[in-house]
Amino acid sequence: MSSKPDIEGTYVFGIEDNRRGYALNKLCSTFTSAENRQLFLGDEASYCDKFDLSPEQRSAILERDWVKMLDLGGSIFYIFKLAQLDKKSVQYLGGIFTGMSTEEFIAELKAGGRHFG
Amino acid sequence: MSSKPDIEGTYVFGIEDNRRGYALNKLCSTFTSAENRQLFLGDEASYCDKFDLSPEQRSAILERDWVKMLDLGGSIFYIFKLAQLDKKSVQYLGGIFTGMSTEEFIAELKAGGRHFG
Amino acid sequence: MAEIIWGLATSHVPSIGAAMDNAKTHDEYWSPLFEGYQPARDWMAQHTPDVVLVIYNDHANAIDLDLMPTFAIGTASHFPVADEGWGPRPVPPVLGHPELATHIVESLVDDEFDITVANQLQVDHGLTVPLSVYTPEPGDSWPCPVIPVLVNVLQYPQPTAKRCYALGQAIGRAIASYPENIKVAIFGTGGMSHQLSGERAGLINESFDHMFLDKIQTDPEELTRITREEYIREAGSEGIELIMWLVMRGAMNPVITRIAETYHVPASNTAAALALFENSENPS
Amino acid sequence: MAEIIWGLATSHVPSIGAAMDNAKTHDEYWSPLFEGYQPARDWMAQHTPDVVLVIYNDHANAIDLDLMPTFAIGTASHFPVADEGWGPRPVPPVLGHPELATHIVESLVDDEFDITVANQLQVDHGLTVPLSVYTPEPGDSWPCPVIPVLVNVLQYPQPTAKRCYALGQAIGRAIASYPENIKVAIFGTGGMSHQLSGERAGLINESFDHMFLDKIQTDPEELTRITREEYIREAGSEGIELIMWLVMRGAMNPVITRIAETYHVPASNTAAALALFENSENPS
Numbered sequence: 091m092s093s094k095p096d097i098e099g100t101y102v103f104g105i106e107d108n109r110r111g112y113a114l115n116k117l118c119s120t121f122t123s124a125e126n127r128q129l130f131l132g133d134e135a136s137y138c139d140k141f142d143l144s145p146e147q148r149s150a151i152l153e154r155d156w157v158k159m160l161d162l163g164g165s166i167f168y169i170f171k172l173a174q175l176d177k178k179s180v181q182y183l184g185g186i187f188t189g190m191s192t193e194e195f196i197a198e199l200k201a202g203g204r205h206f207g
Numbered sequence: 208m209s210s211k212p213d214i215e216g217t218y219v220f221g222i223e224d225n226r227r228g229y230a231l232n233k234l235c236s237t238f239t240s241a242e243n244r245q246l247f248l249g250d251e252a253s254y255c256d257k258f259d260l261s262p263e264q265r266s267a268i269l270e271r272d273w274v275k276m277l278d279l280g281g282s283i284f285y286i287f288k289l290a291q292l293d294k295k296s297v298q299y300l301g302g303i304f305t306g307m308s309t310e311e312f313i314a315e316l317k318a319g320g321r322h323f324g
Numbered sequence: 325m326a327e328i329i330w331g332l333a334t335s336h337v338p339s340i341g342a343a344m345d346n347a348k349t350h351d352e353y354w355s356p357l358f359e360g361y362q363p364a365r366d367w368m369a370q371h372t373p374d375v376v377l378v379i380y381n382d383h384a385n386a387i388d389l390d391l392m393p394t395f396a397i398g399t400a401s402h403f404p405v406a407d408e409g410w411g412p413r414p415v416p417p418v419l420g421h422p423e424l425a426t427h428i429v430e431s432l433v434d435d436e437f438d439i440t441v442a443n444q445l446q447v448d449h450g451l452t453v454p455l456s457v458y459t460p461e462p463g464d465s466w467p468c469p470v471i472p473v474l475v476n477v478l479q480y481p482q483p484t485a486k487r488c489y490a491l492g493q494a495i496g497r498a499i500a501s502y503p504e505n506i507k508v509a510i511f512g513t514g515g516m517s518h519q520l521s522g523e524r525a526g527l528i529n530e531s532f533d534h535m536f537l538d539k540i541q542t543d544p545e546e547l548t549r550i551t552r553e554e555y556i557r558e559a560g561s562e563g564i565e566l567i568m569w570l571v572m573r574g575a576m577n578p579v580i581t582r583i584a585e586t587y588h589v590p591a592s593n594t595a596a597a598l599a600l601f602e603n604s605e606n607p608s
Numbered sequence: 609m610a611e612i613i614w615g616l617a618t619s620h621v622p623s624i625g626a627a628m629d630n631a632k633t634h635d636e637y638w639s640p641l642f643e644g645y646q647p648a649r650d651w652m653a654q655h656t657p658d659v660v661l662v663i664y665n666d667h668a669n670a671i672d673l674d675l676m677p678t679f680a681i682g683t684a685s686h687f688p689v690a691d692e693g694w695g696p697r698p699v700p701p702v703l704g705h706p707e708l709a710t711h712i713v714e715s716l717v718d719d720e721f722d723i724t725v726a727n728q729l730q731v732d733h734g735l736t737v738p739l740s741v742y743t744p745e746p747g748d749s750w751p752c753p754v755i756p757v758l759v760n761v762l763q764y765p766q767p768t769a770k771r772c773y774a775l776g777q778a779i780g781r782a783i784a785s786y787p788e789n790i791k792v793a794i795f796g797t798g799g800m801s802h803q804l805s806g807e808r809a810g811l812i813n814e815s816f817d818h819m820f821l822d823k824i825q826t827d828p829e830e831l832t833r834i835t836r837e838e839y840i841r842e843a844g845s846e847g848i849e850l851i852m853w854l855v856m857r858g859a860m861n862p863v864i865t866r867i868a869e870t871y872h873v874p875a876s877n878t879a880a881a882l883a884l885f886e887n888s889e890n891p892s
């Protein structure tokens with residue numbers, strides 16, 4: 091019954107998504123500390139155990155299934171912290187989200203960006 | 208330059224008080240965990256060291272100088288958590304603040320409370 | 325369409341909860357207060373809502389010193405009971421109503437209220453004591469889901485009385501536009517006159533309290549013209565909690581019917597009151 | 609009486625900061641953007657304020673998922689630079705202006721804005737990148753104190769464009785009523801069109817951007833009539849950050865003078881723009 095707009099090809103993060111994606115986003119939020127980043131990289135699975143992740147969220151994180159993370163309530167700003175740990179750029183993620191290589195995605199941006207509607 | 212009203216005999220906790228009393232109130236806020244309550248009671252002085260207290264705030268806490276805590280930016284709702292650790296009631300504090308014994312303070316309340324203005 | 329069926333104004337001092345938790349309600353000290361509650365409790369037990377909104381303030385428990393919202397609404401599916409420094413109250417878990425809460429937030433933000441969304445929230449005595457006033461013996465669960473609505477009364481500048489009343493009116497519109505046919509009750513909590521610290525600690529102002537108890541029904545607009553400073557001066561530094569009753573009042577119809585009322589001094593350091601109002605039909 | 613002397617609208621993408629931090633501003637990729645900044649930088653260096661207000665959003669750093677305010681104002685005396693996941697930016701500490709910030713909060717709450725008070729706050733690239741756009745080489749300290757003004761753009765419902773503009777107008781009144789004779793600059797940050805995730809990732813809408821860049825000066829009222837949905841549809845899920853420019857615009861006079869402007873695609877995944885406006889005298 092939310093008034094949140096439904097826009098094709100676009101995630102609009104709302105209150106219900108916050109609730110659904112809470113554990114996933116919370117986990118990523120802890121990467122603002124160097125100590126936590128080390129802990130995660132040292133043992134990803136047991137780091138995940140500290141959060142109340144759904145099995146789907148857990149495997150999306152461990153398998154770096156970026157689209158699934160978003161589908162399961164992840165917010166791009168939290169998920170990006172995980173990508174940074176992997177030394178992946180927003181352009182890398184953009185390629186994943188749009189089914190392109192990173193190079194193709196960068197080339198489209200350099201050519202003026204992607205146009206819709 | 209704050210518009211905070213100045214009312215005799217009354218603490219009005221404002222933004223500047225929050226800033227000034229931050230460490231003191233923050234310390235008291237940690238008493239919402241049983242573990243922290245134990246730690247504090249076990250060694251009050253070293254618990255105090257974990258917070259950026261001014262020397263005056265530190266001694267007000269250790270000496271239970273309740274009026275001074277308020278004067279140094281304490282909020283009654285935070286300070287009361289320390290009083291509870293000592294098993295002191297709001298009536299005990301009321302007595303301190305008004306220069307009465309706890310019994311006298313309770314008696315005034317039972318007689319209809321204290322009237323001003 | 326959702327509908328507000330009644331509004332309850334009640335003090336929320338922790339010791340009222342403690343009296344119930346420790347079976348002291350028949351003591352000489354407490355029995356006048358709890359006897360005063362009985363007619364309202366009997367009536368409410370006959371008029372059960374599907375969800376309640378509790379307008380209250382946090383007391384240095386769930387809301388951090390770092391970030392203090394003027395108005396916040398809890399959208400979670402459950403709200404853990406806070407440990408306020410002496411262990412959590414032995415009361416059932418508080419369940420939320422995420423769908424209605426989300427609808428109210430969205431409606432209020434569209435209506436130009438700058439709501440803070442409490443996606444996760446622990447609730448303290450400010451919320452659980454009013455639930456106990458409503459339902460003294462909940463057993464394993466409270467009778468219905470709860471939506472916490474938090475108001476800053478701890479740090480100056482508190483919202484003005486006028487803004488609180490306007491928030492209530494906007495909450496009323498939000499509830500009226502919710503598509504499900506559910507019954508809602510709304511609690512305005514805190515007050516009456518009291519002050520915990522300073523040389524005026526123990527302040528009670530019966531004439532102000534009685535004026536407020538009267539006008540909250542008959543002339544809430546007049547109460548919105550009272551300044552923050554006057555609330556603090558007249559009702560005490562903690563008596564300013566009364567502005568939260570205006571949120572409840574604003575959400576109700578212009579004409580409401582008084583079902584029950586009680587006033588008692590003292591409950592701990594406060595004058596305690598309860599006033600129960602039925603939402604009368606709006607002449608439209 | 610305090611006075612707003614100019615307003616700067618600027619994108620705040622992290623990579624603009626990273627380009628400066630890593631001395632890449634003369635690279636083929638970055639030089640068009642930074643060359644575009646130069647005229648504005650030269651003018652601002654001649655017109656130095658005593659304090660700046662930065663309207664921005666936090667990006668999952670200082671604002672917790674649990675409690676998300678619509679509008680928050682930082683009242684601290686200093687704001688640590690956040691570690692956003694890859695260590696804090698190597699920039700000077702950000703000092704606040706508690707007196708003016710407190711005055712603004714009190715004035716806004718009186719004016720019926722439901723401000724969250726950030727008594728303590730870490731600041732992320734949303735605030736530090738605009739400071740770097742203003743002052744590329746700050747040395748050991750930024751040229752003046754900063755007041756952070758946070759807007760929720762991350763979680764629907766964001767404030768409406770209309771409400772953001774009204775907030776700006778109220779900030780303008782608050783600054784005008786501050787008794788000290790100080791000069792204030794105000795930054796509206798974020799935008800332009802961009803979208804980071806989903807199948808529309810990489811979206812750029814030049815015609816919307818140019819329309820917005822034009823009307824932010826000449827017809828901001830029209831921009832306030834654009835719905836949240838339309839901002840997201842036209843400017844992308846992150847392009848809705850543009851509503852923060854309206855806060856800046858609202859704080860300025862009805863007539864403002866355009867001093868400099870630049871527009872460039874791409875800066876990372878976004879269209880980046882800068883527009884600098886002098887606050888013209890109000891015909892009174």
Ligand SMILES: [Fe+3]
Nearest residue numbers: 336450514565
């Ligand atoms: Fe209270």
Ligand SMILES: [Fe+3]
Nearest residue numbers: 620734798849
């Ligand atoms: Fe941003």
